[in-house]
Every structure is written in C-alpha cells, then in structure tokens.
Amino acid sequence: MKTPLLQENDIRARIWMELQRAALDRHHEWRTPVLANVAHDAQGEPVPQARTVVLRHADAARQQLHLFTDRRSPKALQLARHPNASLVFWSKRLSWQLRVQARVEVLTEGGLVQEAWQRVGQSAAAADYLAANAPGALLQDAPDGPDTAGPPGAVLSGAHHLAVLVLQAQEMDWLELGRAGHRRASFGPLGWSWRVP
Ligand SMILES: Cc1cc2nc3c(=O)[nH]c(=O)nc-3n(C[C@H](O)[C@H](O)[C@H](O)COP(=O)(O)O)c2cc1C
Structure with missing residues (x-):
C-alpha cells in the first residue's frame, strides 16, 4: 500500500519537528544549513555572502x-546593517529542501547570550x-x-565574543523531491500556497 502524502498542516508541523530535532542532534542533516545574506563590496555594490552554520x-x-x-565576524556586522537573511537546509533522508x-x-x-555562553563555554568550541x-x-x-599553539587568532582574550543570531522566520519555501513527482509550497503570515516545483 502506498504511504499517503503528507498534507499542509502535517508538513508544517513536521518541518518544525525536524528543525527542533536538528538543533539537538549533531547527525541530523538539517544541523548545518547555509546562511545567506547581503553584504557590500569596497565600491558599495551589494554582494551575496553565504556560509555553513550550526542550528542551535x-x-x-x-x-x-x-x-x-x-x-566581530563579518556576518554579524553585515546582518546588523542588513537584517534580511536566508537559511537553506537539505536532507537526503527526507528528500526535502x-x-x-x-x-x-x-x-x-x-x-x-549568557545562556548560550554557559553551554558553549564548557565545550571545546569556547576557544x-x-x-x-x-x-x-x-x-x-x-x-x-x-598540534601547535595555532594562529594569532587562537591567543585567548579575557572576554568572550559570542553573539546569538535570532532569526525570525518570515516565509518558508519547502521542496520535496519524489520519484513520482516533486512538490513545492511556500507559507508565511499570508498562508499556504502550493507552487510549481
Ligand atoms: C560545519 C560547519 C559549521 C559551522 N558553524 C558555524 C557557526 O555555527 N557559526 C559561525 O559563525 N560559523 C560557523 N562556521 C564557519 C562559517 O561557515 C564561516 O566560515 C565563518 O563563520 C566566517 O563567516 P563570515 O566571514 O561570513 O562571518 C561553520 C563552518 C562549518 C564548515
């Protein structure tokens, strides 16, 4: 018997469930999404920036x-100026982007930030x-x-420089790759829309 395809409310709930799992499970494929934002080059031209991050x-x-x-990272400075960003996740297991x-x-x-530092300060990532x-x-x-003391950046200073980036989701675009066909939908404050993949 064919497994019935998930529909709107189930998909939305499942997305958040997978995001919550990913934040707790270092092996979850959604643990390390790509964060993209807009920066500016030396001439003031807008340029895209993207890099891997850990979902916390x-x-x-x-x-x-x-x-x-x-x-102090470029991304923190860029986002403080231009707070629009996009986070991209892919899971082969789910066949979901x-x-x-x-x-x-x-x-x-x-x-x-204090809570985050309590978590990170105990770990190897503290450095x-x-x-x-x-x-x-x-x-x-x-x-x-x-095996050595590492680059000058590795010299430890007194105070930590940890910042928490809080992303307020505005719109989500979900894409499911399937053998029998792909499905795509977007949803946000204006509701749910099925789209051509
Ligand atoms: C698997 C992986 C996870 C990463 N996680 C983070 C992270 O959670 N936060 C972060 O600032 N950089 C993280 N990085 C490093 C960034 O990808 C990036 O190289 C660095 O933050 C500099 O980015 P920026 O110059 O745009 O600020 C990670 C890199 C990899 C490969």
Whole structure:
C-alpha cells in the first residue's frame, strides 16, 4: 500500500519537528544549513555572502531559529546593517529542501547570550569565541598545524565574543523531491500556497 502524502498542516508541523530535532542532534542533516545574506563590496555594490552554520535552537511557537557566531565576524556586522537573511537546509533522508527567509537580530548581551555562553563555554568550541583577533583578520604567515599553539587568532582574550543570531522566520519555501513527482509550497503570515516545483 502506498504511504499517503503528507498534507499542509502535517508538513508544517513536521518541518518544525525536524528543525527542533536538528538543533539537538549533531547527525541530523538539517544541523548545518547555509546562511545567506547581503553584504557590500569596497565600491558599495551589494554582494551575496553565504556560509555553513550550526542550528542551535528552533522555537516553533515563536517561529524563531537561533545560531551562534562571533560578534566581530563579518556576518554579524553585515546582518546588523542588513537584517534580511536566508537559511537553506537539505536532507537526503527526507528528500526535502527548506529555504527560510528571516529577519535577523544580532544579540551581543542579555539572557540568551549568557545562556548560550554557559553551554558553549564548557565545550571545546569556547576557544572560537575567546580568540584575541576577529574572524577574518589577516595573518602574517600560514597558520601552524593543529598540534601547535595555532594562529594569532587562537591567543585567548579575557572576554568572550559570542553573539546569538535570532532569526525570525518570515516565509518558508519547502521542496520535496519524489520519484513520482516533486512538490513545492511556500507559507508565511499570508498562508499556504502550493507552487510549481
Ligand atoms: C560545519 C560547519 C559549521 C559551522 N558553524 C558555524 C557557526 O555555527 N557559526 C559561525 O559563525 N560559523 C560557523 N562556521 C564557519 C562559517 O561557515 C564561516 O566560515 C565563518 O563563520 C566566517 O563567516 P563570515 O566571514 O561570513 O562571518 C561553520 C563552518 C562549518 C564548515
């Protein structure tokens, strides 16, 4: 017997369930989406920027996704100026791509940042947020191997530089690849629309 295809409400619920799982499970394929945003080059021309990030938290009720970054990173500075971003997830297991259009708030202090630091501060990743030099800063020489003290950025400073990126989802674009045919839908404050894949 054929498994019935999920419909609108089930798809929406399943998406948020998978996002919540991904934030907890380092092996989930949605754990490491690509975050894209707009930056500007030296001439002031808008240029796209995209990079892999780790999904840290998903809140279905608030429609929010959380990421961690260094508050001095180019992305944090770009997003503070231009808060529109897109997060792209792909899962082979689900055969689902999810694109989330969001407004981003860059939090550098407050309860959420303190909570995040309590989590990260205990882990090996803590050093990433304690480096004296900002991410992307130029190095004089090639960095040494992982067995040495590492690049100048690895010198630890006193205060941490962890920022929480809070993405408020505006619109989602869901694409399901299927042998019998693909399905696509978008949904947001204006409701649900099925679309041509
Ligand atoms: C698997 C993976 C996970 C990553 N997770 C994060 C992350 O959660 N936060 C982050 O700031 N950078 C993360 N990075 C590094 C970014 O992809 C990027 O190289 C770095 O943050 C600099 O980006 P920017 O110059 O646009 O700020 C990750 C890279 C990889 C490969």
